Amino acid sequence: MNDFIIILLGTTILYIFPASRLEAYVKTLAVQGILLFFLVIIDIKEINWLNILFLSFETLILKGIIIPYFLLSVIRKNEINREIDPYISQFYSILIGSIIFIFGFLAAFWSARLDAEIKPLYFGISIVMIISSLFLIINRKRIITHILCYMILENGIFLLSLSVANEMPMLVNLGVLLDLFVGIFLFAIFFNKIQQMYDGNKIDILTELKD
Amino acid sequence: MIGLVLVFPVLLSxxxxxxxxxxxxxxxxGLTSAAYLYVSIQKITHYEFYFLPEWLLQYFAFDEIGLFFFFVMTIVFGGVSIxxxxxxxxxxxSAVKESVFVAELLLFLAAMSGVILSTHLALLWVFVEATTLTSALLIYFEKKKSSLEAAWKYIYIxxxxxxxxxxxxxxxxIGTRQINSLYFNDLYNNANLINIFWLKIAFAFLFVGLGTKIGIAPIHAWLPDAHSEAPSPVSAMLSGTLLNSALLGLIRVQQIFIKTNLEDFSNFFFILTGFLSLFVSSVFMVRTKNYKRMLAYSSIENMGILFxxxxxxxxxxxxxxxxTLSHSFAKASLFLTSGNILYLFKSKKIDDIKxxxxxxxxxxxxWIISALAIIGLPPFPIFISKFFIIKALWAKGVSWLAILFFLFIVIIxxxxxxxxxxxxxxxxxxxxSDKHYNLGWQAYTPQIVLLIILFFIGINSPAFINALINNAANFLR
Structure with missing residues (x-):
C-alpha cells in the first residue's frame, strides 16, 4: 500500500515537469500533502497520540490544505495564470526529469546496500523530489513558481526524514514546522510587494543590485 | 539565565x-542590552542561576565556545542599540514603525542566541532558519525598490x-544510528560510532547550507546585496553577529570531524572555500563603487580568513x-560609521563622498581608524590573527599558500x-565644505568604545578576554 502511495508521489513530480498552469502546481502541492498524510498514517506502528496528531496536522491540514489554499489565493489575487517560457523547453525538461528519476532509483539501490534500516523507495523518491525541485527553481522564471517549488523541496525533505525513521525531539519538529509556516507567509508578503513595486513578477526584473 | 536570553527579547518585542x-x-x-551584558558577566564569572523549566534545559546550554560568541554578540548589540x-x-x-523595528531586532537577537545556545544539531537548524526569517523584514525596513530586491534574494537563497x-x-x-541522538555532546563523546560514509555526505550538505548563511565564496550571492541595502545598524548586526552565529554551527560540525580524526577531509573544503572567498572579495573590493558593498565584500573576505x-x-x-572578535567589533564600527556618512551625503557611491x-x-x-582596524594595522588585533594564520600556514609546509594569503590581504x-x-x-x-556637522553623541560613542576595546586587546589584552578566547579555541580539539 505505501509503495503505491510513493509511486503516486513520484507521478506528481513527473506531472509537474511539463506543467505550465500555476494552479496545476498548487493542486499538485495539495495532492502531495494528502499523500504524505496517508503515508504517515499507514506507517505508524506504536500509538502515540500526540505524535499522530502533530503529523496529521502538519501533512493534512498545513501541507494539504492551508498552504495550497493560501498560495492559490495569492495567485488568483494577482491574476497570474501561466508560467512563461522556461529557460529549458518542456521536452528537454521531461528528458532531464527522467534522468533525475534514474539517478533516484540508483540512489535507492545504494542506500539499501549501505544501511539496512532505510526504506529504499522512500529514499529514492525523496531524492528525486529534492533534485527536481532544485532543477525547477533554476529553470522557471516566475517568482511565484519559485515559492511553489520551494514547497516541493520541503515535501521532499519531509519524505526523506520519513525514509530514515529516526525520530527528532518534539521541540525540533515544532520549530521546523513554525519556520516553514512563517517562511511561506513571508515569501507571499514579499511576492505581493514585488508585484506592486515592479509591476511584474519575473525573476529577470530583480537586477538592480550588482557590481 | 538561558530563559533570560531567549524569552526576554521575545517578551519585550x-x-x-x-x-x-x-x-x-x-x-x-536598553533592558535587553543590560540583560545580555548581565548574563555575559555572570557566565564569565561562573555564577550559575537558571530560570527555565527543567525539560527545556537539555536543549540549551552555555559551553566555552558558545560563551565566547555570546560575549561578542552582547557587545555588538549594545553598541547598535545606542x-x-x-x-x-x-x-x-513614527512610534508604530519604531516599535516594529525594535520588535524585529529583538526577535532576531533571540534567534541568534538560540543558535549559539542550542545543544541539539536540528534545534540549531531551527534557529538558523529563524534568524533568516526575522532579519528579512529588517533588511526591507526602508521600503525601497532595491531593499525589496535584496530582501527577496536574502530570504530565498x-x-x-x-x-x-x-x-x-x-x-x-542515518550515520549516527548507533548513537541515536543528535545532541552535540552525544555526537562528540561517541564519535567513533558514527558511520564515516554518511558523515561525509552529511558534511557536504551542512557545509553548503550553513556556508550559504555565512556567506562563503561560491554561495555568497545574497551577502553584498543584503548588507548594502539594510539600514546601517542592521548591517552591523548582520555582519558582526549573524555570520558568526552561523559560523558557530559549522564549527560545531567541524568538531565532529576532529573527534573522528577526519579533519583532513573537512579542512580541505574549509581551505578551498576560504581562499576562493579571498579571491572573490579581492576582485570585487577593487571594482565596487558602493562603500557599503565594499564593506560587505570585506565581510566575505574575513569569513574566508576564519575558514x-x-x-x-x-x-x-x-x-x-x-x-572573529576583532572582525565583529571593527566591522560593526565601520557599518555604524557608514550610517553617519549615508546621513551626511545621502549617497552610497564612493565617488559622491568628498x-x-x-x-x-x-x-x-x-571611518579611517575603523578601516585601519579591519585591515589589520598594528596595534589592532586583526594584525595578530592574520600574522598567526600566515605563520601557521608556513609551519604546515604550504609556504606558497602563505604567500598567496599575504598577497590577497594586501590587495584587499x-x-x-x-x-x-x-x-x-x-x-x-x-x-x-565650509559647514561642520555634529550628529550627536549617540552617532559616535558606540564606534569609539568598540575601537578602544580593540585597541586594548591589541596592546595588552585583559585576562578575562584572553581566557575567553583561549577557552573557545581549546574547545576545538
Whole structure:
C-alpha cells in the first residue's frame, strides 16, 4: 500500500515537469500533502497520540490544505495564470526529469546496500523530489513558481526524514514546522510587494543590485 | 539565565508591539542590552542561576565556545542599540514603525542566541532558519525598490541553503544510528560510532547550507546585496553577529570531524572555500563603487580568513577566534560609521563622498581608524590573527599558500584603504565644505568604545578576554 502511495508521489513530480498552469502546481502541492498524510498514517506502528496528531496536522491540514489554499489565493489575487517560457523547453525538461528519476532509483539501490534500516523507495523518491525541485527553481522564471517549488523541496525533505525513521525531539519538529509556516507567509508578503513595486513578477526584473 | 536570553527579547518585542511607544522601545533596547551584558558577566564569572523549566534545559546550554560568541554578540548589540537612538531620530520614524523595528531586532537577537545556545544539531537548524526569517523584514525596513530586491534574494537563497542543511542533518542521523541522538555532546563523546560514509555526505550538505548563511565564496550571492541595502545598524548586526552565529554551527560540525580524526577531509573544503572567498572579495573590493558593498565584500573576505584559520589546527583556531572578535567589533564600527556618512551625503557611491574629514571630523576619523582596524594595522588585533594564520600556514609546509594569503590581504587592504582615503580627504570645491556637522553623541560613542576595546586587546589584552578566547579555541580539539 505505501509503495503505491510513493509511486503516486513520484507521478506528481513527473506531472509537474511539463506543467505550465500555476494552479496545476498548487493542486499538485495539495495532492502531495494528502499523500504524505496517508503515508504517515499507514506507517505508524506504536500509538502515540500526540505524535499522530502533530503529523496529521502538519501533512493534512498545513501541507494539504492551508498552504495550497493560501498560495492559490495569492495567485488568483494577482491574476497570474501561466508560467512563461522556461529557460529549458518542456521536452528537454521531461528528458532531464527522467534522468533525475534514474539517478533516484540508483540512489535507492545504494542506500539499501549501505544501511539496512532505510526504506529504499522512500529514499529514492525523496531524492528525486529534492533534485527536481532544485532543477525547477533554476529553470522557471516566475517568482511565484519559485515559492511553489520551494514547497516541493520541503515535501521532499519531509519524505526523506520519513525514509530514515529516526525520530527528532518534539521541540525540533515544532520549530521546523513554525519556520516553514512563517517562511511561506513571508515569501507571499514579499511576492505581493514585488508585484506592486515592479509591476511584474519575473525573476529577470530583480537586477538592480550588482557590481 | 538561558530563559533570560531567549524569552526576554521575545517578551519585550511583544510588549513593544502592543504599546507602540517610543520611550518603551528605548527602554526595551536598553533592558535587553543590560540583560545580555548581565548574563555575559555572570557566565564569565561562573555564577550559575537558571530560570527555565527543567525539560527545556537539555536543549540549551552555555559551553566555552558558545560563551565566547555570546560575549561578542552582547557587545555588538549594545553598541547598535545606542546607535539606534540616532537612527530613529534621523529617520523621524513614527512610534508604530519604531516599535516594529525594535520588535524585529529583538526577535532576531533571540534567534541568534538560540543558535549559539542550542545543544541539539536540528534545534540549531531551527534557529538558523529563524534568524533568516526575522532579519528579512529588517533588511526591507526602508521600503525601497532595491531593499525589496535584496530582501527577496536574502530570504530565498538562505531558505534554500538552509533546507539543504536539513538534508545534511537527516543524512547525519542515518550515520549516527548507533548513537541515536543528535545532541552535540552525544555526537562528540561517541564519535567513533558514527558511520564515516554518511558523515561525509552529511558534511557536504551542512557545509553548503550553513556556508550559504555565512556567506562563503561560491554561495555568497545574497551577502553584498543584503548588507548594502539594510539600514546601517542592521548591517552591523548582520555582519558582526549573524555570520558568526552561523559560523558557530559549522564549527560545531567541524568538531565532529576532529573527534573522528577526519579533519583532513573537512579542512580541505574549509581551505578551498576560504581562499576562493579571498579571491572573490579581492576582485570585487577593487571594482565596487558602493562603500557599503565594499564593506560587505570585506565581510566575505574575513569569513574566508576564519575558514582558513579553522582548518589550521591549534594556532589557526586560536587566530580564528581572535579574528572573529576583532572582525565583529571593527566591522560593526565601520557599518555604524557608514550610517553617519549615508546621513551626511545621502549617497552610497564612493565617488559622491568628498572631504568627509572637514565636513564631520569625528565621522571622518572614525571611518579611517575603523578601516585601519579591519585591515589589520598594528596595534589592532586583526594584525595578530592574520600574522598567526600566515605563520601557521608556513609551519604546515604550504609556504606558497602563505604567500598567496599575504598577497590577497594586501590587495584587499589596498582596495579598502584607497576608497576610504579618497572619501575622507578628496577635496571638494563646493560651499558644502565650509559647514561642520555634529550628529550627536549617540552617532559616535558606540564606534569609539568598540575601537578602544580593540585597541586594548591589541596592546595588552585583559585576562578575562584572553581566557575567553583561549577557552573557545581549546574547545576545538
Amino acid at each position: 511583544i510588549i513593544g508591539l502592543i504599546v507602540k511607544n517610543k520611550l518603551v522601545n528605548r527602554i526595551n533596547l 546607535y539606534l537612538t540616532f537612527y530613529f531620530k534621523e529617520h523621524n520614524l 538562505c531558505s534554500i541553503g538552509i533546507a539543504l542543511a536539513f538534508v545534511g542533518i537527516i543524512f547525519l542521523s 582558513i584559520g579553522i582548518s589550521l589546527g591549534k594556532y589557526g583556531i586560536y587566530a580564528a577566534m581572535l579574528h 572631504d568627509l574629514i572637514k565636513l564631520d571630523p569625528k565621522t571622518g576619523w572614525l 587592504g589596498f582596495g579598502i584603504f584607497s576608497s576610504i582615503f579618497n572619501m575622507a580627504f578628496r577635496n571638494n570645491d563646493s560651499a558644502l
